[in-house]
Amino acid sequence: MNFRICALVAAGLWVVAGVAWAHHNMSALFDFNNRVSLSGTLSKIDWRNPHIYLTVDVKGDKDGLETWQVEGPAPSFFRIRDISKMDFENASGKMVKFEASRARDGSRTGLLRVMTLPDGKLVSACPQNC
Amino acid sequence: MKKSAWIATAMAAVSAALVLAPIPSRGQSAEDAKKARGEAAKAKRIAENFKLNARTLTIFDRQGKVVTTVGERGMFNVPFFSPDGRRLAVVKNDQEKETNDLWVYDVATGQGIQITSSQRRERAQAPVWSPDGSQLAFVAVRSGNFGLYRKHANGQGPEELIYQLPGTGNPTDWSADGRYLTYTSSDLSGGTIFAVPLTGTGERKPIEIFHSQFQLQGGGISPDGRWVAYTSNETQRNEVYVRGFDPTAPGSGQSWRISREGGSFPYWRGDGKELYYLAPDQTAMAVEVRAGAAPQFGVPKVAFRPPGIFPGPASVSRDGERMVVSLGPNPLRQITVFDRQGKTVKTVGQPGLFIDPSVSPDGKRVVLTRTDPHTGNRDIWTFDLATGKGTPVTDDLPADGNPIWSSDGKWIAYTSFRDNGRNNGIYRKAWDGSGQEELLFRTTPGAGMDLSDWSPDGKFLTFATGALSLVQLHPNEKALDRKAIEWMREEYDAFGGRFSPDMRLMAYEANPDINEIFDIFVRPFDAAKPEAPLGPAVQVSPADGFGVAGVIYWSQDGKELCYLTADWEVACAEITTAPGLKVGIPKVLFKLPARPQGDPDHWLSSRDGQRFVFAMPVTAGGSK
Numbered sequence: 240m241n242f243r244i245c246a247l248v249a250a251g252l253w254v255v256a257g258v259a260w261a262h263h264n265m266s267a268l269f270d271f272n273n274r275v276s277l278s279g280t281l282s283k284i285d286w287r288n289p290h291i292y293l294t295v296d297v298k299g300d301k302d303g304l305e306t307w308q309v310e311g312p313a314p315s316f317f318r319i320r321d322i323s324k325m326d327f328e329n330a331s332g333k334m335v336k337f338e339a340s341r342a343r344d345g346s347r348t349g350l351l352r353v354m355t356l357p358d359g360k361l362v363s364a365c366p367q368n369c
Numbered sequence: 370m371k372k373s374a375w376i377a378t379a380m381a382a383v384s385a386a387l388v389l390a391p392i393p394s395r396g397q398s399a400e401d402a403k404k405a406r407g408e409a410a411k412a413k414r415i416a417e418n419f420k421l422n423a424r425t426l427t428i429f430d431r432q433g434k435v436v437t438t439v440g441e442r443g444m445f446n447v448p449f450f451s452p453d454g455r456r457l458a459v460v461k462n463d464q465e466k467e468t469n470d471l472w473v474y475d476v477a478t479g480q481g482i483q484i485t486s487s488q489r490r491e492r493a494q495a496p497v498w499s500p501d502g503s504q505l506a507f508v509a510v511r512s513g514n515f516g517l518y519r520k521h522a523n524g525q526g527p528e529e530l531i532y533q534l535p536g537t538g539n540p541t542d543w544s545a546d547g548r549y550l551t552y553t554s555s556d557l558s559g560g561t562i563f564a565v566p567l568t569g570t571g572e573r574k575p576i577e578i579f580h581s582q583f584q585l586q587g588g589g590i591s592p593d594g595r596w597v598a599y600t601s602n603e604t605q606r607n608e609v610y611v612r613g614f615d616p617t618a619p620g621s622g623q624s625w626r627i628s629r630e631g632g633s634f635p636y637w638r639g640d641g642k643e644l645y646y647l648a649p650d651q652t653a654m655a656v657e658v659r660a661g662a663a664p665q666f667g668v669p670k671v672a673f674r675p676p677g678i679f680p681g682p683a684s685v686s687r688d689g690e691r692m693v694v695s696l697g698p699n700p701l702r703q704i705t706v707f708d709r710q711g712k713t714v715k716t717v718g719q720p721g722l723f724i725d726p727s728v729s730p731d732g733k734r735v736v737l738t739r740t741d742p743h744t745g746n747r748d749i750w751t752f753d754l755a756t757g758k759g760t761p762v763t764d765d766l767p768a769d770g771n772p773i774w775s776s777d778g779k780w781i782a783y784t785s786f787r788d789n790g791r792n793n794g795i796y797r798k799a800w801d802g803s804g805q806e807e808l809l810f811r812t813t814p815g816a817g818m819d820l821s822d823w824s825p826d827g828k829f830l831t832f833a834t835g836a837l838s839l840v841q842l843h844p845n846e847k848a849l850d851r852k853a854i855e856w857m858r859e860e861y862d863a864f865g866g867r868f869s870p871d872m873r874l875m876a877y878e879a880n881p882d883i884n885e886i887f888d889i890f891v892r893p894f895d896a897a898k899p900e901a902p903l904g905p906a907v908q909v910s911p912a913d914g915f916g917v918a919g920v921i922y923w924s925q926d927g928k929e930l931c932y933l934t935a936d937w938e939v940a941c942a943e944i945t946t947a948p949g950l951k952v953g954i955p956k957v958l959f960k961l962p963a964r965p966q967g968d969p970d971h972w973l974s975s976r977d978g979q980r981f982v983f984a985m986p987v988t989a990g991g992s993k
Contacts, residue, residue: 266556267815271536287858289835313835314860318884320490324860340536353513365513366492369536 265368269340269350276338277307281331286324289313293327293351295335309339311351312367322362333357340368407883410915410935414885415464419444421964424695426457426474429675436691440479445695446494447682448474451502452639454686456522457693458484458496458505471496471507473522482524485509495539498522499547506531506540506550517552517565532565532573541588541599549616551578551588551597557791557815560585562599564616576616583789587634590614591641596664598627598635598644602789605766606746607633609646611664627656627666631745639687645672649745653685653692678722678742702965702984704735704752709979711939711959718757723984725771728754729778732975734800735982736762736772736781749783751800754982762802771820774800775827782809782830784820793818794848795830795840808848810840824868829899831856833864837877839899854899862887867920870927872896873946876909876920886916889932891950909942909952910934921981922974929978937961939981961985 279297291311299305317323335356339349351364426439426448444462446469451458457474469492471484484505485493493509499519506519515534520526531550538554541562549564552575559582563575579585583603590597597614600607609632613622627635631649637658638645644656644666652674657667673685673692678701683694704717704726722740729736732754739750739759749762749772762781763769769785775797782797794811795818798804810830812818819833830840836858840851856875857863863879875894878887889909892902909930910917918933930952931941938960943953965983974981 266536266558267813271556274535286860287836288860288862313862315862315880315884363513366490366510366515369510369514 265350268342268344270343271340271369273341274338274352275341275349276336278334278336279305279307281327281333281335282306284324284327284331286314286327288315291317293337293354295337305347307339307347307349309337309349309351309354311364316364316367317362322360326356326360326362329358330356403883406913406915407885410883410885413915413935417964418464421698424681424697426459427675427694427696428476429673429692429694431673431690433674433676437476438479438696439476439693440474440481445682447634447684448693448695449496449498449684450686450691450693451498451522452500452687453502454688454691456502458498458522459695460494460496466490468492469494471505471520473505473524484520484522484524485528493518495541497540497543497550499543500545501547506543508534508537508539508552517550519550531567532575538563539586541586542590542597544590544594545592546594549590551590553585553588553599555584555586559583560601562588562597564614564619566616576619578614578616578619579612589635589637591637591658592639593641593660598637598646600633600635600646605789606631606649609633609635609644611635611644611666623663625664625666627669628654629669632669634684636685636687638689643689645685645689647683650743651675651679651681651683651694653683655689699987701987703987704737705983705985706754707939707959707961707981707983709958709981711961714980715754717754717982718752718759720987726982726984727773728975728980728982729774729800730776730976731778732977732980734778736774736800737984738770738772749781749798751781760801762798762800763806764802769796771818771832773820773823775823776825777827782820782823784818784832791815795820795832809842810848810851810853812853819864821865822867824896825870825872826896828896829868831866831868831875833866835862835864837863837866837875839866841899856894856899856901857892865920867923868894869923869944870925874927874944874950875902876923876930878917878920879906880916881906886914888912888914889917889920889930891930891944891952893950904950907950907952909944910940910955922976922978924978925976931958931974931978933961937964941978 277297279295282296283294285292293309295307296304297307337354338352342348350368352369354362423442424445425442428436430436446460448457448459455476460469461472462469467490468487470487471493472481474481491510493507495508497506504519505522509518515537516530517532518528520528538552540552542551548568551564553562561580562578564578565573565575583601586600588597588599596611598611609628610624610626612624632646635646642658644658646654648654653672654669655672656669659665675694681695681697685692701720702723703720706714708714723737726735726737734751736751740747747768749769750759752759767785767787769783772781772783780797781800784795786793791814795809796806797809798806822831828842832838836855839854839856861881863877865878867876874891876891880887890906892906893904895903915935918935921931923930929941930944934940939958940955942955945951963986965985
């Protein structure tokens with residue numbers, strides 16, 4: 240592991256939040272007090288650093304589809320938890336359930352907390368995203 | 370613990386790591402071998418981390434004399450005395466399980482009891498004693514949620530969930546009458562002190578005591594339950610304040626600033642007549658408190674000054690007679706120049722709190738990040754390698770870091786969080802600190818950024834956010850209009866980008882195969898097409914090793930690329946580009962006598978490759 244990351248891990252003993260690469264500060268964009276639980280079809284997967292993005296088509300109020308973009312931790316977060324990109328690719332086009340913290344701007348964007356894949360596998364993004 | 374004992378512990382830890390580290394054997398699949406190599410690298414890192422960072426719970430009296438040490442060395446956070454001063458509650462990190470758990474230690478016997486038992490990658494944190502010392506409140510991650518819990522301080526019985534937190538938070542105090550538990554929660558939108566009622570039935574609902582647009586920490590309730598002491602960063606650094614604590618009329622009343630030159634972690638004495646806090650240098654300060662309709666506060670005075678610099682996380686007993694510190698290793702570092710054979714050429718100036726040294730293009734100076742041992746301010750300094758004379762480049766409250774030289778040696782670029790930690794930017798200033806600083810680039814609010822290089826033509830900066838990114842410095846573009854280019858955004862981590870002298874290659878660190886192991890790679894770069902690499906990656910460090918600790922430098926002619934191995938060796942590989950990009954077998958030049966401090970992704974060598982500069986521990990070889 241890189242020296243800098245080692246140092247961060249050591250320093251991480253003394254801080255509340257976990258250490259992670261990020262494009263942005265999570266609490267700046269997402270409201271942890273405003274959660275949403277939805278089901279929909281997983282339609283797109285962007286499995287790259289520093290955050291993965293999952294696109295889920297959710298059935299809206301008027302029979303239309305609402306497209307939600309759900310942001311998750313970095314791929315390495317899942318890699319060390321034995322959750323692979325393949326798990327999500329196998330779920331592509333199928334129904335998934337997820338809980339996310341909503342974006343502060345009110346858009347259909349959320350920070351992933353938990354997702355249940357079609358095979359019942361529970362994928363938690365905590366403690367990083369909760 | 371005696372020195373010989375902790376050396377033995379460290380050696381045992383290293384030995385255990387080597388014994389436990391699985392070695393790939395014949396017949397293993399490639400995937401098994403990879404996994405084994407990753408586990409071995411992790412075990413090695415854990416052993417080294419313990420050796421370098423484990424702390425000893427040490428109790429001092431007001432004269433700064435050690436009263437006793439408690440228990441064995443461990444990866445401890447802030448220890449807290451029980452109300453009667455006979456026990457310590459502390460969070461201990463388990464690197465193997467990647468957990469943090471609460472422990473209670475008996476001061477007299479050193480015996481420890483594990484209070485919480487987190488599952489892998491869960492954690493408990495921020496213990497708070499109940500007024501009678503029978504229970505502990507804490508925050509824990511359980512089944513993917515942060516919750517406020519309490520449990521008996523003897524470890525018996527289950528954890529009781531007091532309140533499921535919507536986000537994160539930290540308990541800060543338990544009121545003397547037992548009715549309220551306070552906790553704080555801070556993010557970029559500000560900080561809030563909450564009080565959770567512990568009496569009554571039904572669902573508990575936190576009461577917002579005080580909200581600020583600034584970050585808040587702590588929240589110690591005075592013994593008479595009328596005031597709350599907390600830390601806020603509203604002056605750009607942490608200071609201690611006191612304001613009214615009235616859950617029936619939250620948000621009311623004035624506040625008083627208690628600390629004068631920085632402070633944090635306020636605690637009330639048991640009788641409420643003194644308030645303690647930690648100064649930036651971790652000296653415990655005492656402030657006299659005179660009760661009244663509005664309290665009056667005296668001038669802060671030194672209560673405890675434990676020996677050493679930044680000795681470790683600490684707190685004060687309720688009677689104000691003892692201070693307990695998670696005493697860590699000496700953080701002082703000596704700027705040390707090595708030659709190509711690893712011989713110490715010279716030491717530069719006096720030891721200090723230095724990280725990230727980077728040698729100027731002419732080899733005459735070093736720039737580094739220096740933390741002031743008294744104020745805790747982190748600034749950028751340059752030092753003359755011949756005379757040892759230091760010159761501040763920055764002298765401000767925000768923490769500055771990641772200094773790098775411009776190729777003409779006139780400027781230093783560095784990162785700094787401004788606006789009370791909200792905005793992280795890349796700035797530049799003249800190497801001697803003269804003139805005004807200039808903002809070159811600002812990233813999205815709150816995001817971190819590891820600056821690693823400034824291109825030889827001065828037109829690009831490279832930094833990492835998990836993606837290896839660039840920013841192009843168009844001369845007519847305003848800093849706030851500049852956009853980051855994600856040169857490499859992959860499924861793995863990539864960072865530490867370094868331009869070759871002809872700017873046709875970029876060296877960087879990445880972990881494409883094994884999460885735990887970072888190696889050095891080189892890819893073609895084209896300044897005319899900076900959106901992405903123009904060719905595949907070529908690995909520089911050996912494919913079957915434990916990885917690297919950082920990139921050191923490209924030689925001036927671009928024919929040699931050196932890096933620091935995970936075993937703190939300086940190794941160099943020959944690079945040829947014609948007819949195609951080829952990397953020679955790396956050769957180890959020398960091994961450092963100890964682990965250096967700072968970020969080896971910065972220039973650590975003179976451009977001729979003859980001198981290497983590191984910030985070395987003062988107790989290790991090479992500094993004396």
